[in-house]
Amino acid sequence: MALAKSPWIIHVNCNSCNGCDIEVLACLTxxxxxxxxxVLNIGTPKQADIMVVTGSINYKNVNVLKNIYNQIPDxxxxxxxxxxxxxxxxxxxxxxxxxxxxQVIPVDAYVPxxxxxxxxxxxxxxxxxxxxESKSQGKIKGKDVKLKGNEVPSNA
Amino acid sequence: MNSLDIAKIVLVLIGAPILGCLLAGIxxxxxxxxxxxxxxxxxxxxxxxxxxxxxxxxxxNESQNLYVVLYVxxxxxxxxxxxxDADILMIVFVYTVSSVALVVGGMSTGSPYARIxxxxxxxxxxxxxxxxxxxxxxxxxxxxTFKLSALNNTTTPLLMYIPxxxxxxxxxxxxxxxxxxxxxxxxxxxxxxxxxxxLTEYSGPGLAGIExxxxxxxxxxxxxxxxxxxxxxxxxxxxxxxxFLFVIIMDNITARVYWQWMLKISWTILLIISVVNVLYLYxxxxxxx
Numbered sequence: 001m002a003l004a005k006s007p008w009i010i011h012v013n014c015n016s017c018n019g020c021d022i023e024v025l026a027c028l029t030x031x032x033x034x035x036x037x038x039v040l041n042i043g044t045p046k047q048a049d050i051m052v053v054t055g056s057i058n059y060k061n062v063n064v065l066k067n068i069y070n071q072i073p074d075x076x077x078x079x080x081x082x083x084x085x086x087x088x089x090x091x092x093x094x095x096x097x098x099x100x101x102x103q104v105i106p107v108d109a110y111v112p113x114x115x116x117x118x119x120x121x122x123x124x125x126x127x128x129x130x131x132x133e134s135k136s137q138g139k140i141k142g143k144d145v146k147l148k149g150n151e152v153p154s155n156a
Numbered sequence: 157m158n159s160l161d162i163a164k165i166v167l168v169l170i171g172a173p174i175l176g177c178l179l180a181g182i183x184x185x186x187x188x189x190x191x192x193x194x195x196x197x198x199x200x201x202x203x204x205x206x207x208x209x210x211x212x213x214x215x216x217n218e219s220q221n222l223y224v225v226l227y228v229x230x231x232x233x234x235x236x237x238x239x240x241d242a243d244i245l246m247i248v249f250v251y252t253v254s255s256v257a258l259v260v261g262g263m264s265t266g267s268p269y270a271r272i273x274x275x276x277x278x279x280x281x282x283x284x285x286x287x288x289x290x291x292x293x294x295x296x297x298x299x300x301t302f303k304l305s306a307l308n309n310t311t312t313p314l315l316m317y318i319p320x321x322x323x324x325x326x327x328x329x330x331x332x333x334x335x336x337x338x339x340x341x342x343x344x345x346x347x348x349x350x351x352x353x354x355l356t357e358y359s360g361p362g363l364a365g366i367e368x369x370x371x372x373x374x375x376x377x378x379x380x381x382x383x384x385x386x387x388x389x390x391x392x393x394x395x396x397x398x399x400f401l402f403v404i405i406m407d408n409i410t411a412r413v414y415w416q417w418m419l420k421i422s423w424t425i426l427l428i429i430s431v432v433n434v435l436y437l438y439x440x441x442x443x444x445x
Contacts, residue, residue, distance in 0.1 A: 002206035033193040035184075038200055043351035044269075046214055046359035049207070073212035073359045136210055 003049065003075065003136050004129040006038040010048035010072070014065055014101070016055025019115035020082035024052060026118045027125075034122060045071040050128055052121075053107075056084040056091045057098045066145045069105045075135040076142050077108040077128045081121055086110045105145050161240070168239050169232065176371025177201050179378075183404055190408040205367050211360035216265045223261030224362050228369040230254035235376040241305035244292040248285075251376070254369070255281055262354030273353025277341035279415045283422035284328040290430040291325060291380075294318045297437040298444045304383070310444040313385040315395070317442055320433035322384055324426040329399050331418065332377050335407035338418050 011024055027034045028041055042048050045068045057065060069078070080101045083089035088099040101107050108131040111124035134140075181198035188195025197203075215221060234251040237243075255277065262274035292302060298317060299306040307314070315322055331338045342353035358366060378396040385392040436442075 002203050003210055005203040006200065006207045030192040033188070033195075035188060035196050036194045038196050038203060044356045046357060047352065047363060049211070071214070073214045075211070 004133050006040075007049045007125065007129055007132065008040045008042040008047055009050045009052050009125070010042055010045050010068070011052045011054070012065060012068055014053055014055040014057055014061045014085070016082070016084060020054035020085070023115050023118050024054065024081060024121060027121050032118045032122060034125070037122075037126070039125060045069075046073065048072050049076060049132060050125060051076065051078045052081055052125075053078060053085045053101045054081045056088045056094075057101060057104055058094075058096045059098065060096070062098060062104055065101070065104060069142070069145055072142070074141045075132055077132045077135065078105055079109050079111065079124050079128045080107045081111045081124065082116055083112060083114040086112055089114060106143065164239060165236065168236055172232075172235060172375040173368055173371040176374040177205075179374045179400065180371065183400075186401075186404050187408055190405075201367065201371070205364045208359075208364035208367065209361055213360040213362055215359075215362060216267070216357050219264055220261055220358065221362060223257045223264065224358070224365040224369075226257035227254050227261070228365055228372070230257060231369050231372045231376060235372055235379065238304070238376060238379045241303065241308065243302045244295050244304055245289075245302045247304075248288045248292055251288075252281065252285065254373075258354060258366070262357075265357035267357050269351040269356040270354050273341045273350060273356065276415050277354055279419060280331050280338065280341055283419050284331045286427055287321070287324045287328050287422065287430050290427075290434055291318075291321050294321055294434050294437055295383075297434065298442065300443065300445060306445060307383065307386045311387060312444060313387050313391070315384040317437060317444075318384075318433050320429040324422075324430045325381065325384075326399060326402055327422065327426055329377055329381065329403050330406055331422075333374070333403050333407075335403050337406070337410040337413045339407070339412055340415060 011021070013021055025041075026032060027039075045051070049072075051069060051072060053065065069076075078101065080086045084091060085101050088097055091097045092099060098104065109124050109128045111120050113120055116124075178198065180201040181196075184200055185195040185198055213221070230250055231254045234247050234254065237247045237250060259274045259277050259281070262270040262277070265271075294317075295304070295307070295314070296302050298314065299310070334342055340350065340353070342355045355363065355366060378400060381396045381399040382392040385395045
C-alpha cells in the first residue's frame, strides 16, 4: 500500500538526445508537480523504486545500465520512456545500438512518443505503480542481470 | 522512577516521531506552496518510511546498520534527557554522539559522495557546536547550574537575557535541520552534485531508521528553542513554531553557500554575538535565581 504512495524515481540517461530527459524533468516542475503523488527524483539507485530509462541502449552504456539496475533494491520496476528506450527508435539499426531497454533488462511499462509529453510520462509512472504493488505482494525479485565484458558481437 | 516518569518516557517514544512526522510533512507541503506547487499530502513522510521498510536492505558493510541504530538511540536519549530536565551540557554531548554516528556511517562506506557529505557534516558540527556550548554556559551563568530543572523555578524567560544567543540558535537550527543555505551534507535538492551526501549508501530499512531519527531530532531541536521561554508553555511552543517556520522560509529564499561561508558566518558573527551575550551576563552578574 505504502509503495504506491511514495515512488522514488531514478532517471537513467542511456545515450538519449535529451528530448525525453527534458520532458522527465518537466514532470517535476510546478506545472505538473509529480511530488503531489509522492514522486521524488532521487539521485542514488539504492533508494529508488522506479527506474526511468531514456534513450537507446548501445554497447558503451549497456553495462552502466545493468550496474544501476542491479543496485536498486527489490521491489523495483523499470519504465522505458520514449521511442528509443522502448524499441531503439530512430537509431534501431545503427551499428552500435542494441535496441530498446527490454533487450537487456526486464521492462515493466513503456511510454511511447518522441518525445512523450509530461502527462504521458506521469501516466506511465502511475501504470508502473500497480506493477510495483503486485511485485511487492508476490515478493517478485528483479533478476540479477549479469555483466559481460563490453558486449560487442563478433560480427560487428 | 515512578509511574509518571514511565508514562512520560512512553509518551516521548511514541509521540515524538508522530509529531516529527507531521512537522516534516508540513515542511514539505509549505515548501511546495512557496514554490507554487500543490505539494504532497501531510502524511507523505509516514508513507515514505512505511515504503522504505518494505524494501530490501542493501548495505556496503554490516556496520552501517549499527551506525543507524546508534544515531537513533542517541537522538532519543538526548530528547529524553531534555524532557527530564537533565544537564544541558550533557545533552549537548550526547546529541553530538548521534551526529558523529551518521558521519562515521557515511565514512565507513567508502563511497566518494558519502565521504564528501560526511566531511561536510563534520564542518557543520564544527560550526554549530561552540554556539550550543555557549548556550549551555549562558544557562549556567543565569541559574548557577547546568541542570535544566533550575529553569522551572524562574519567572522571567531566558530570551530576555540571551537574545543574541537566540539569534545564533536560529542559524544553528538551519544548520541542524540540514536546510538551505546549509543543506550540503545530505542534500535533498541537489542530486546532480552530491547524490544524497552522507546518506548515499543507505537503502530500505536503514534509511527508514534514519528518517525516524530525523523525526525525533526535529522535536529535540525545537525543544532546545522551547527552553528560551520555558516559563510559559504556550509562548514556549510559539517560539519553537516561529523557529520552525523561520527554517522553512530560509530554506526557500536562500541558495546554498559554500561550507567555508558557513564556517565564516558562524565563527565570526554568530560566535562573536554569542560571546558578547555571555560576557554581558558575566560582567553584569545577572542571576535568575
